[in-house]
Each structure stands twice: as structure tokens, then as C-alpha cells.
Amino acid sequence: MASINANAGADVSSSGEDGAAKAVNKRYEGLLTVRSKAINGKGAWYWNHLEPILVRDPETKLPKAVKLRCNLCEASFSASNPSRTATEHLKRGTCSNFGSVARPVSQLPPLASPSSQNHRKRGFKQAGIPSPSPSSSFAAGVLDSTEMGYSMVTNTGLTQHQHQLVLSGGKEDLGALAKLEDSVKKLKSPKSSPGPALSKDQVDSAFNLLAEWxxxxxxxxxxxxxEHPKFKDFLSHVGLPAVSRKYFAGAKLDSKFEQARMESEARIRDAVFFQIASDGWKNDNCRYVDDCMIKFTVNLPNGTCVFHKAVYKGGSLPSQYAEDVLWETIRGISGNVVHRCVGIVGDKYKAKALKNLENRNHWMVNLSCLFQGFMSLIKDFSRELPLFKTVTDNCFKIATLFNSTSQIRNHFLKFRSHGVELPGLIRVPLPHCDLSKNSAPVFRMLEDVLSYARILQLIVLDDSYKTVCAENLIAREVAELIQDVGFWNDVEAVHSLVKMIKDMAEDVEAERPLIGQCLPLWEALKVKVKDWCVKFRIAEGTVEKIVERRFKKNYHPAWSAAFVLDPLYLIRDTSGKYLPPFKCLTHEQETDVDKLITRLVSREEAPIALMELMKWRSEGLDPLYAQAVQVKQRDPVTGRMKIANPQSSRLVWETCLKEFKSLGKVAVRLLFLHATSCGLKCNWPSMRWVCSQGHSRVGLDRVQRMIFLAAHAKLERHAFLNEEDKDTEVFPMASGEDNMLNEVFVDARSV
Known part of the structure; x- marks a missing residue:
């Protein structure tokens, strides 16, 4: 290659290349000369791995630059400073293949003394073999044992004079040889001074960060x-000592846990009152590890959330057990001052336990999770709306046919061969799956059927599919379904309704709304459902009944009270006053407000609280403060308009409305209460350890401490949702070919 590039360079010179091209050519030829000498043992070691290449302009074909190419990983670099390139790329480990290649023998110290070298020379002479030159060692040759004697064999892969080291164990021996040479060096100079060591403070700081991560x-x-060998090597490279897993599972874990626990308890002590959120009661089967855990967090009036504990339940629990666990948790957090706990929000599954605790403790407001209410509405539709059953059955028929019939399934391979990206077969619910309790598998099946709509329409028009139809009645029925525009409209209707509710539920899960927002959110959902009925020409009567029934099951009187007491929802009337929105409530809801307020205060204060409520209804809040509370700003992450200071509603009652002494006590306790129990979403691998350590007190305690530390740190970052979902961003959704699938709705409606 060197000779070919040199001839090419000469041709360019003879044709009158300009000064820049000549300089590039000269630089290239100089590097070739240096490399040739180095390979013969008269230059730097790194030239065995770096090769000069000449880069030409694609238009003029003139040389424009010289690069260095690494023969180990094919990477290219600037040729301005070969020594620095070798240091950065080879010595510092940037080249992934350099570590498996032994150092050139010329760089290794001799394995034996001069006397033994002379002894080997005499052995060569007696065998009739020319002895190696003084600059090399016996190991620099290639031992060929195919003949009776030994002979030196040169490697012509790079140049005629370059020698390659071949040992009896193959290439794997090179690493062992390098270790041997390192051992020899250490024995020769045992007191060699290492690089600058890290100070104790630096080591402690580094290990502290490592422990936190x-x-x-x-x-x-x-x-x-x-204690993995490569992790130990990494620590050694950065100047850190090895770590002990016993230390991380023992003293360090205990220290970090105590520190985090003290921080959490201090925050709870500073708050006058708090709300407990409990998540995980709803699941009976514990299919997933996260389902086996009940997580308790504490919501504070200042908007912060503190993790308390995670309890392993192991299966279905009776309501009385849930009630006992909740009460013990209240006593443990409040230090037996139970009046500090002003409410609980939990899964709908344990609504009876929440209701019993509320009835026994008049100052408490115990709510069912709003997120679970929205998700339960999807289940209601799947059970009670005939359209859902019809669409589900038809999609199941299509999916089963295309997944199980090999002749039809092979059509998917045909489309893949034409460049259409298809993720796989249509996902079908498992036979044992109770679709009335879990609608997620049905939704995934609908998504797949809609994604494959164009493909399915093309397949049923193929001649080979028509051949299958002649023998298969179900195939003919499926073909009629796929060619029916009404079927696709029904699928899109069901899919869009489920997606609309799921999107609202996910927003609730992410935003964690307060209970004052519950009525507006349900009202917004009712409006969207009514628009959906109009769009897809669905009878509104049945749909509205389903929504209203679920609303009443999830409703709590505190929703109405918080709605009218929150200055965020004050409405300006014609006189300029900002008054509470009582006109948005029904008569029953207005009655609920009166009953709730009288229950939350003492019997002596009840008449005073109702009088103050009448005054609040007629006078409202000073317009300047009302406008300040309602100031909004755009969220830089979501782009949505949000309240600038969510704490303003409560702070106004504690500062500007002090004349409402009894009503103010109720307001400040209601306005900070959260409407969802999903304060922390996670699926940590250590939860599997909880299941495995269920009978080990020490092991369970260790795992509980790790879960506490992870949850504490997650809440510190305000990362309420599952951060593991972000990993999907590493695998981007490709493809311009998928646009063909995304156009199905337009094409289906235009038929």
C-alpha cells in the first residue's frame, strides 16, 4: 500500500500540483519513512499500530490531508502529533483493542541475564541456526515446530522485516507474558514510587458519592x-482502593439510612399536620414484585413528600388488617399525637378501611385515589358498553387467525422483506387474563390492530389469502371484517376513548393534583366523553350513566369543600368581588360542604364555622390577593400554564383571612390534601430481595433500608414517576417506513 500511495503521489507532483498538495505529499512520505524505520526497530513503538494514510479531495483528486489510522480499531486521527495520538488513543485505553495486544518485545526488558543470552547463542550455533541479533531476544522469533529443528519465520503481513511474537498458547499468552514482565519489574524495583496518591478526604468523598449512587x-x-475484577481495576486506575461489599451492606448502609431517616423525621416534626398516602393495597395476585409492596409516604403542607416505609404484603389482605396497619402507621408517624394526621389517601380497594378510620376520627379526611377512579372507569366501559365487547371479540378473532395460521403469518415476513418495519405479532390477551379487571391487554391488542391496519388490508387482497379463505370459514369472516369501514371506525372509537381516559389518568399521576381540583377534572372528563359520543355517533345515555356512576363511587364531600374554599377558583362578579364558585355545585354538594365543615371542627365551633362560611360566600377575598393567587406561568418542561405558587391558596388563609378563625382551621387542612396515592412509582430490583428475604429478619431489614434510601433520594429529586421509563429514549423509534402505518386513519375514513 505504501508503494502504491507513493506512486500516486509522484503522479500528482508530475502534473503540477500546487504548493499545499506538495506539502501534504512531503508530510505523508516523511511519515512513511519514519514508520518504516520504527518497524525495523529504530523508532517509537506505536508505529506498529499507527499507519499514515493520504486523504484526497473527492473533486480534484489532489492530496489535502494526512491522517493516522489505528490498525487495531480502524479509527482515524490527525497526523500533526503522532506521539500525542499514541498516548491519548493507545496508552490511556481509548482503543478498545489495544489492551489485548502485548507490548512490542523491543519495549520489554530482557527475560534473562547476558550470560544466559550467550548460552542461547551457543545453542543456536550447535543446531546450525543463525543466532538472533543483540537487539532482539529469542522470544522475538516465531517458533516453527513442523520440522525437526527450530527456524525463524518472519511475518510479511506488514513489512518483510517485522517480527510477530507467537507462543505455544496462542495470542492469549501475550497477556500472560506482559504480566510476567510486570512482575519482573516489580521485583527489580520494589520501592518504585507510584503516582500522586489521593488524600483521605478525597477518598472518603469519592466513596460517599459511590455509596449514594x-x-x-x-x-x-x-x-x-x-468486587468485580474490572470494577476493581477501574478503582485502581483512578487511584482509589478496593471496596468491600460487607462494608457497603453493613456500616455504610446503616450510616446512610440513619442520616436519611433523621432528615425525614425532622421535616415531619416541623409540620403542624400531614397526610398519609398509601399505595399498593389494590393488587391481590402480586404478579409483579411492585404489586407485593405497600408504600407509605407523608404529604406535608409545604408541598414536599417524605417517604416513610414499604411493607411486604405477600398476597390478598382483609380490610381489617389494612385498617390496623394504617392506624399503627398514623401513631408511629405522629408520635401518638394522632390529631396531626388530618387525612389518608389510598387505593379504592381498601375504601372500607378508610371509611371506618374517618368515622372514628372526626378530624380526618380519608380519600380514594383519583387516578384509580379514572382507571376504574375504563373497566366500567369494558364491562357495560356493548361496543367494547364487540370490538374486543372482533380484534381477538383477527389476531388469533393471523398469529396462529402459518400461511397467513408468513405475509408479515413478506412485508418485512420489502423494508416495512413490523415489531412482531399482534399482542393477544392471555387466556387466564380477567379483562373485566385488567383492560391493559385489550388496549395493547387494539393498538396493534390499528398499527397493522394497512398491512391487514393488503394481506386479505392477496391471492394466497383467498386460497386460504376457500378452506377456512374464519378466514372469510376476518376478510369481511377487515374490508368493513364500520369495523375500523368502531375500533378507532374504542381506542380513542380508552386513550383519552388513560391520558387524563397519566396527567393526574404526574401532576398529583390537590382535592380542590377533583371536581374540575371530572367535569373536564365528562365534557370530553360527550364530545366523543358526538364524534363517533354513540348514544349518550348509556355512556353518561357509566361515567356518573363511577363519579359517585369516587366522590368525597371534601372535593366540594376544597373547591369552594380554594381562592384559586374564586370568580369575579359584576361588582368586582372575587367570590367562591358555589353556583357550580349541585344542591347535594352544597349540603356536603356544610356537613363536612361541621364534622371537622369541634361541636362548639360548628355554628361559628357555618357563619364564617356564609361570610366567605358573600364577601370572598380581596381582589388584589385573589389575582395574586391565580397568577399562572408556563412550565418549561411541559409547556403548559401552571399556577406560579401552589402554596398561595393555603398561605392566604393563614395570613390574610385570620378573621375566619374556625373556617380557616378547616381550609388550611383541606387545601394541601392530595387526591392521589401514587406518590412514588417504582419497580426496583431490590424488591425481589424482599420476597426472597421474607423469613430473614436481618436480610429484610437490610433491604428495607435500601428501599428507604432509594425512595428518599427519588423524592428529593421530585422524581415521582418511574425513571426507568426514560431508558426507552436510548432506543429511538426509527423509521420513515412506519409513516405508511401511521396514515391508516386517514385512509380508512376516506374509503
């Missing part, structure tokens, strides 16, 4: 990984 991963990284 390890505990926050909560089982994603195992304890045994701390």
Missing part, C-alpha cells in the same frame, strides 16, 4: 458487582 440504584447493581 449504589443505594439509589436499589438493587440494579448487585453487591457482588462491587
Amino acid at each position: 449504589f443505594y439509589e440504584s436499589c438493587g440494579s447493581v448487585s453487591f457482588s458487582s462491587l
Whole structure:
């Protein structure tokens, strides 16, 4: 290659290349000369791995630059400073293949003394073999044992004079040889001074950060990984000593846990009152590890959330057990001052336990989770709306046929061969799946059927599919379904309704609304459902009944009270006053407000609180303060308009409305209450350890501490949702070909 490039360079010179091209050519030829000498043992070691290449302009074909190419990984670099390139790329480990290649023998110290070298020369002479030159060692040759004697064989892969080291164990021996040479060096100079060591403070700081990251991963990284050889090598490279998994599972874990626990307890002590959120009661079967855990968090009036504990339940629990666990949790957090706990929000599954605790403790407001209410509405539709059953059955018939019939399934391979990206078969609910309790599998099946709509329409028009139809009655029925525009409209209707409710539920889960927002959110949902009925020509009567029934099951009188007491929802009347929106409530809801307020205060204060409520209804809030509370700003992350200071509603009652002494006590306790129990979403691998350590008190305690540390750190970052979902962003959704599938709605409606 060197000779070809040199001839090419000469041709360019003879044709009158300009000065820049000549300079590039000269630089290239100089590097070739240097490399040739180095390969013969008269230059730097790195030239065995770096090769000069000449880069030409694609239009003029003139040389425009010289590059260095690494023969180990094919990477290219600037040729301005080969020594620095070798240091950065080879010595510092940037080249992934350099570590498996032994250093050139010329760079290694001799394995034996001069006397033994002379002894080997005499052995060569007696065998009739020319002895190696003084600049090389016996190991620099290639031992060929195919003949009776030994002979030196040169490697002509790079140049005629370059030698390659071949040992009896193959290439794997090169690493062992390098280790041997390192051992020899250490024995020769045992007191060689290492590089500058890190100070104790630096080491402690580094290990402290490492411990925090390890505990926050909560089982994603195992304890045994701390003693992995490559991790130890990494620590050694950065100047840190090795770590012990016993230390990380013992003293360090205890220290970090105590620190986090003290921070959490201090925050709870500073708050006058709090709300407990409990999540995980709803699941009976514990199919997933996260379903086996009941997580308790504490919501504080200042908007912060503090993790308390996670309890392993192991299966279905009676309502009385849930009630007992909740009460013990209240006493433990409040230090037996139970009046500080002004409410609980939990899964709908344990509504009876929440109701019993509320009836026994008049100052408490115990709510069912708003997110679970929205998700339960989807289940209601799947059970009670005939359209859902019809669409589900038809999609199941299509999916079963295309997944199980090989002749039809092969059509998917045909489309893949034409460049259409298809993720796989249509996802079908498992036979044992109770669709009335879990609608997620049905929704995934609808999504797949809609995604494959164009493909399905093309397949049923194919001659080979028509051949199958002649023998298969179900195939003919499926073909009629796929060619029916009404079927696709029904599928889109069901899919859009489920998606609309799921989107609202996900917003609720992410935003964690307060109970004053519950009525407006349900009203917005009712409006969207009515628009959906109009769009797809669905009878509104049945749909409205389903929505209203679910609303009443999820409704709590505190929703109405918080709605009219929150200055955020004050409405300006014709006189300029900002008054509470009582006109938005029904008569029953107005009655609920009166009953709730009288229940939350003492019997002596009840008449005073009702009088103050009448005054609030007629006078409202000073317009200047009302406008300040309602100031909004755009969220830089979501782009939506949000309240600038969510704490303003409560702070106004504690500062500007002090004349409402009894009503103010109720307001400040209601306005900070959250409407959802999903304060922390996670699926940590360490939760599997909880299941495995269920009978080990020490093991369970260790895992509980790790879960506490991970949850504490997550809430510190305000990362309420599952951060693991962000990993999907690493695998981008490709493809311009998929646009063909995304156009199905337009094409289906235009037929």
C-alpha cells in the first residue's frame, strides 16, 4: 500500500500540483519513512499500530490531508502529533483493542541475564541456526515446530522485516507474558514510587458519592458487582482502593439510612399536620414484585413528600388488617399525637378501611385515589358498553387467525422483506387474563390492530389469502371484517376513548393534583366523553350513566369543600368581588360542604364555622390577593400554564383571612390534601430481595433500608414517576417506513 500511495503521489507532483498538495505529499512520505524505520526497530513503538494514510479531495483528486489510522480499531486521527495520538488513543485505553495486544518485545526488558543470552547463542550455533541479533531476544522469533529443528519465520503481513511474537498458547499468552514482565519489574524495583496518591478526604468523598449512587440504584447493581475484577481495576486506575461489599451492606448502609431517616423525621416534626398516602393495597395476585409492596409516604403542607416505609404484603389482605396497619402507621408517624394526621389517601380497594378510620376520627379526611377512579372507569366501559365487547371479540378473532395460521403469518415476513418495519405479532390477551379487571391487554391488542391496519388490508387482497379463505370459514369472516369501514371506525372509537381516559389518568399521576381540583377534572372528563359520543355517533345515555356512576363511587364531600374554599377558583362578579364558585355545585354538594365543615371542627365551633362560611360566600377575598393567587406561568418542561405558587391558596388563609378563625382551621387542612396515592412509582430490583428475604429478619431489614434510601433520594429529586421509563429514549423509534402505518386513519375514513 505504501508503494502504491507513493506512486500516486509522484503522479500528482508530475502534473503540477500546487504548493499545499506538495506539502501534504512531503508530510505523508516523511511519515512513511519514519514508520518504516520504527518497524525495523529504530523508532517509537506505536508505529506498529499507527499507519499514515493520504486523504484526497473527492473533486480534484489532489492530496489535502494526512491522517493516522489505528490498525487495531480502524479509527482515524490527525497526523500533526503522532506521539500525542499514541498516548491519548493507545496508552490511556481509548482503543478498545489495544489492551489485548502485548507490548512490542523491543519495549520489554530482557527475560534473562547476558550470560544466559550467550548460552542461547551457543545453542543456536550447535543446531546450525543463525543466532538472533543483540537487539532482539529469542522470544522475538516465531517458533516453527513442523520440522525437526527450530527456524525463524518472519511475518510479511506488514513489512518483510517485522517480527510477530507467537507462543505455544496462542495470542492469549501475550497477556500472560506482559504480566510476567510486570512482575519482573516489580521485583527489580520494589520501592518504585507510584503516582500522586489521593488524600483521605478525597477518598472518603469519592466513596460517599459511590455509596449514594449504589443505594439509589436499589438493587440494579448487585453487591457482588462491587468486587468485580474490572470494577476493581477501574478503582485502581483512578487511584482509589478496593471496596468491600460487607462494608457497603453493613456500616455504610446503616450510616446512610440513619442520616436519611433523621432528615425525614425532622421535616415531619416541623409540620403542624400531614397526610398519609398509601399505595399498593389494590393488587391481590402480586404478579409483579411492585404489586407485593405497600408504600407509605407523608404529604406535608409545604408541598414536599417524605417517604416513610414499604411493607411486604405477600398476597390478598382483609380490610381489617389494612385498617390496623394504617392506624399503627398514623401513631408511629405522629408520635401518638394522632390529631396531626388530618387525612389518608389510598387505593379504592381498601375504601372500607378508610371509611371506618374517618368515622372514628372526626378530624380526618380519608380519600380514594383519583387516578384509580379514572382507571376504574375504563373497566366500567369494558364491562357495560356493548361496543367494547364487540370490538374486543372482533380484534381477538383477527389476531388469533393471523398469529396462529402459518400461511397467513408468513405475509408479515413478506412485508418485512420489502423494508416495512413490523415489531412482531399482534399482542393477544392471555387466556387466564380477567379483562373485566385488567383492560391493559385489550388496549395493547387494539393498538396493534390499528398499527397493522394497512398491512391487514393488503394481506386479505392477496391471492394466497383467498386460497386460504376457500378452506377456512374464519378466514372469510376476518376478510369481511377487515374490508368493513364500520369495523375500523368502531375500533378507532374504542381506542380513542380508552386513550383519552388513560391520558387524563397519566396527567393526574404526574401532576398529583390537590382535592380542590377533583371536581374540575371530572367535569373536564365528562365534557370530553360527550364530545366523543358526538364524534363517533354513540348514544349518550348509556355512556353518561357509566361515567356518573363511577363519579359517585369516587366522590368525597371534601372535593366540594376544597373547591369552594380554594381562592384559586374564586370568580369575579359584576361588582368586582372575587367570590367562591358555589353556583357550580349541585344542591347535594352544597349540603356536603356544610356537613363536612361541621364534622371537622369541634361541636362548639360548628355554628361559628357555618357563619364564617356564609361570610366567605358573600364577601370572598380581596381582589388584589385573589389575582395574586391565580397568577399562572408556563412550565418549561411541559409547556403548559401552571399556577406560579401552589402554596398561595393555603398561605392566604393563614395570613390574610385570620378573621375566619374556625373556617380557616378547616381550609388550611383541606387545601394541601392530595387526591392521589401514587406518590412514588417504582419497580426496583431490590424488591425481589424482599420476597426472597421474607423469613430473614436481618436480610429484610437490610433491604428495607435500601428501599428507604432509594425512595428518599427519588423524592428529593421530585422524581415521582418511574425513571426507568426514560431508558426507552436510548432506543429511538426509527423509521420513515412506519409513516405508511401511521396514515391508516386517514385512509380508512376516506374509503
